[in-house]
Amino acid sequence: MIVETMTMVEFEEGLxxxxxxxxxxxxxxEHGCHLPLSTDTIQAYEVGKKAALQISLFVAPPIHYGSCRSTSCHPGTISITTATLKCLMKDIVRSLYAQGMRNFIILTGHAGGSHRMALQDAGEELLPEIPDIRIAVVTEYELASREGKGIIETEGDAHAGEIETSRILHTHPHLVQGRGEREFPSFPTGILVRNKRKYWPNGVWGDPAKATAEKGKRLEELVVKKIVELAAALEQFQE
Known part of the structure; x- marks a missing residue:
């Protein structure tokens, strides 16, 4: 059930x-010179829509903005603070709860460390505030990389590389402009830097040249399977 296309009657029936x-x-x-700026959002939303074809599941409209520190100097990146991100998540969950929802799968297509932690912190703060909700916070990339062993050839592939390029080739091939070049960032260990692009010029972490639409299809199917399993586990979860 795709919330943004539903009427209020359909929403009420869905409950x-x-x-x-x-x-x-x-x-x-940014996702290199070959992938769209909305890559993370596309992947996360597509997984939800595919999962909703298999089980009864509301799929909320995507939140397009995240906290993007490592790519903040690259053209096109629009970042929000972790404080804003936490408030967004908590407000959305509270509103959905008021509309009758009780089980929340928060899936992020953006895997930045501060971004992920902000969402997890928001979930932890909501648990004592609303005692009868269940919340799962998962990262799309981690599911894809873990479940995709045997599919992905590039060790350490993480951003705009083999995994993400394959995923967009599968769902939105018209948005892929070439393949990009293999790259791994070289940030100084432990040192915070202002000009992050100096150490990561092309914004790729992996090898997009090895990407194929078939790999993307297989990866997406695996992630969708994990979301379907997670929904069942969350609905039955008892503490």
């Missing part, structure tokens, strides 16, 4: 089938 909602978080962030 008779499930109280579980999938909330996709993404980013507006």
């Amino acid at each position: 008779k089938r499930t109280r579980t909602v999938f909330v996709p978080f993404g980013s507006v962030e």
Whole structure:
């Protein structure tokens, strides 16, 4: 059930089938010279929509903005603070709860460390505030990389590389402009830097040349499977 296309009558009827909602978080962030700025959002939203074809599941409209520190100097990246991100998540969950939802799958397509931690912190703060909700916070990339062993050839592939290029080739091939070049960042260990692009010029972490649409299809199917399993586990979870 795709919330943004539903009427209020359809939404109300849907609550008779499930109280579980999938909330996709993404980013507006550079993904090399070959992938769209909305790559993270596209991946997260597509997984939710595919999962909703298999089970009763509300899929909320995606949140397009995230906290993007490592790519903040690259053209096109629009970042928000972790404080704003936390407030967004908590407000959205509270509103969905008021509308009848009880089980929340927060999936982020953006895997930045501060971004992920902000979402997890928000979830932890909501648990004591609303005692009868269940929340899962998961990262799309981590599911794809973990489940995709045997599919992905590039060791350490992480951003705009083999995984993400394959995913967009599968779902939105018209948005892929070439393949990009293999690159791994060389940030100084432990030192915070202002000009992050100096150490990561092309914004790729991996090898997009090895990407294929078939790999993307297989990866997406694996991630969707994990979301379907997670929804069932969350609905049955008891503490």
